[in-house]
Amino acid sequence: NAGVMQNPRHLVRRRGQEARLRCSPMKGHSHVYWYRQLPEEGLKFMVYLQKENIIDESGMPKERFSAEFPKEGPSILRIQQVVRGDSAAYFCASSPPGSRVGTEAFFGQGTRLTVV
Amino acid sequence: GENVEQHPSTLSVQEGDSAVIKCTYSDSASNYFPWYKQELGKRPQLIIDIRSNVGEKKDQRIAVTLNKTAKHFSLHITETQPEDSAVYFCAASEASNTGKLIFGQGTTLQVKP
Numbered sequence: 001n002a003g004v005m006q007n008p009r010h011l012v013r014r015r016g017q018e019a020r021l022r023c024s025p026m027k028g029h030s031h032v033y034w035y036r037q038l039p040e041e042g043l044k045f046m047v048y049l050q051k052e053n054i055i056d057e058s059g060m061p062k063e064r065f066s067a068e069f070p071k072e073g074p075s076i077l078r079i080q081q082v083v084r085g086d087s088a089a090y091f092c093a094s095s096p097p098g099s100r101v102g103t104e105a106f107f108g109q110g111t112r113l114t115v116v
Numbered sequence: 117g118e119n120v121e122q123h124p125s126t127l128s129v130q131e132g133d134s135a136v137i138k139c140t141y142s143d144s145a146s147n148y149f150p151w152y153k154q155e156l157g158k159r160p161q162l163i164i165d166i167r168s169n170v171g172e173k174k175d176q177r178i179a180v181t182l183n184k185t186a187k188h189f190s191l192h193i194t195e196t197q198p199e200d201s202a203v204y205f206c207a208a209s210e211a212s213n214t215g216k217l218i219f220g221q222g223t224t225l226q227v228k229p
Binding site: 031033035040041042043044045048055056058091095104105106107108109110 | 117122150152158159160161162165205214215216217218219220221222
């Protein structure tokens with residue numbers, strides 16, 4: 001089992017460019033969560049998706065950020081017109097179908113976004 | 117929504133001593149409390165978790181206690197080793213049943229040889 005795969009591991013973007021972060025959940029997992037970690041801070045929930053559905057996006061900034069989890073392929077977190085404040089580590093976690101509270105979420109290695 | 121407070125923010129102990137990290141939460145309906153260890157530049161890894169129907173859980177040198185009445189839970193590491201040095205995060209799962217986790221701010225643990 002390859003675990004949760006995120007790519008790229010490191011991403012550098014200039015201000016105003018778009019950033020696309022990809023997450024492939026563990027095999028058999030259909031729930032995906034995105035978290036953001038600013039330097040020396042905790043993880044902040046952004047969005048929870050199931051296949052083709054956004055279940056909870058209460059942690060997503062209102063503008064420039066979007067997420068999807070298509071029927072085929074990885075989940076994508078897209079940040080348009082990046083600004084320096086978007087520089088952070090973005091972690092994806094996945095859990096199995098039928099997950100309820102109390103199911104372990106497995107984290108990927110994260111994508112470290114640097115906006116210059 | 118849920119809010120999780122964690123302290124201390126940094127903790128330094130001598131090898132072999134015990135370390136205790138404490139967290140409080142605000143939503144009395146939360147019922148799942150995992151602890152994650154994160155080494156520098158790496159992903160958070162689950163080290164132990166506890167559900168609200170249990171007061172204490174132990175796994176070798178690591179234990180977690182939960183006080184539902186007071187809404188706080190703690191991580192206890194005994195016989196600390198240098199490899200225990202890392203950032204530790206507590207979290208609580210919102211009662212919305214989505215599996216969404218609310219994390220504490222983290223504790224940087226340094227174990228001195």
